[in-house]
Amino acid sequence: MFILAALYHFTPFEDPAAMQGPLQDVCRENGISGSLLIAREGINGTIAGHRAGLDTVLGYIRALPGCATLDWKESTAASQPFARMKVKLKKEIVTMGQPDVDPRAHVGNYVEPEDWNELILSEDVAVIDTRNDYEVAIGTFEGAVDPMTASFRDFPAWWEENKERFHNKRIAMFCTGGIRCEKSTNYLLGQGIEDVYHLKGGILKYLEKVPEEQSTWNGECFVFDGRVSVGHGLREGPHELCHACRRPVLPEDKARAEWEQGVSCHHCIGETTESDKTRFRERQKQIRLAAERGEQHIKVDVPVEPLG
Missing domain, CATH: 3.40.250.10 (Rhodanese-like domain)
Known part of the structure; x- marks a missing residue:
């Protein structure tokens, strides 16, 4: 059983770039996967791992400037819901594109x-x-x-x-x-x-x-990890991900004519060109070959920008 921690915190970081490497290292050293975004306005993300490693990483984040009151929401997954760990630099930890918006000043x-x-x-x-x-x-x-x-x-x-x-x-x-x-x-x-x-x-x-x-x-509620959706009690939902458009689909959607694993679904069948689909098929072939070797193909992933 893996534990997920969904977190965000608005606080001014003077030099996010200097924080990126050490944060990536502490996650890797403690067996944590997921996605963290850091910007001058704070930190946002979802990470997953086992209890001891997760506690270490959360303690590390709480020790960052202004993060002592960081809170997070926990849930569980039967398997690791992330293929790897990413710590990314962003202009905003959730992109609204409004420079005058500052949740640290006041919110609803x-x-x-x-x-x-x-x-x-x-x-x-x-x-x-x-x-x-x-x-x-x-x-x-x-x-x-x-x-x-x-x-x-x-x-x-x-x-x-x-x-x-x-x-x-x-x-x-x-x-x-x-x-x-x-x-x-x-x-x-x-x-x-x-x-x-x-x-x-x-x-x-x-x-x-x-x-x-x-x-x-x-x-169901869409989530930005391998579970794809959760329901009441945060139990894992029935949805899977179309890896062509990264939209959620139900198991019965895979019986539709538009479905081709990793290539198209009923949402995106008309949104991509035949050249795109050829490229997707090659990617899917590499994923299959990696699975046959017992490896995780690097491109198999869920949307990596958590939007809380």
């Missing part, structure tokens, strides 16, 4: 998972899902607005085009682990919206804390 009102249902069922509350379209497609809260954005960077433009829909409404937003709402609530406050709320700990904490029989969540 945190709502505990146990209080979320009461809030979102109120008639004067509009609930907005801040995640990407392919995430929303497999699960969301009852009555939530889907902005149908391809990336978080698209959210400000969507808000500008749709803000009149939410006149005289309190705004409640949610995402997978909370980090996108740290930025989106700060953004709305900067736009003059006063009553802004977000789900503390995100969907993952809600699915962990709220009993299924009391839940207003429908479907």
Whole structure:
């Protein structure tokens, strides 16, 4: 059994580049795989391993400047959900592309998972899902607005085009682990919206804390690791990943004519050229040959940029 820790923390790092190598080393030395993003605004990521190694790495991260109060959300997986460990330098630990947004200044009102249902069922509350379209497609809260954005960077433009829909409404937003709402609530406050709320700990904490029989969540929650999706109690969901487009698919989707392992699914069959598909088939061949040798092909992976 492997333990996963999903984490983020906004704190100023003076020299992220100097932190990259040592952080990569401590993860490798302790048998930890996953993805960590570091930027001048902080750290974000999901890592996985066994208890002792994970505790060592989390202790190391907590010792970084300003990270003493770092929190994380834990879950489990039957097998290692990451093929390798990556520590990447970024301009933002979750990309919104709004230079004036600073969650360290102020954010919306945190709502505990146990209080979320009461809030979102109120008639004067509009609930907005801040995640990407392919995430929303497999699960969301009852009555939530889907902005149908391809990336978080698209959210400000969507808000500008749709803000009149939410006149005289309190705004409640949610995402997978909370980090996108740290930025989106700060953004709305900067736009003059006063009553802004977000789900503390995100969907993952809600699915962990709220009993299924009391839940207003429908479907599964996409996660950026080898499990692909989780449900209530953070149990592993039924979804797999199309390694051509990296969107989630159900087992029954593999019976569709559009499915070709590693090459296409019903989501992306029309999005790639025949040249792309030929390249994907060659990659899939190398993956198969590596598996026959008992090796892990380096290109078999899940989306590596955690978006919390």
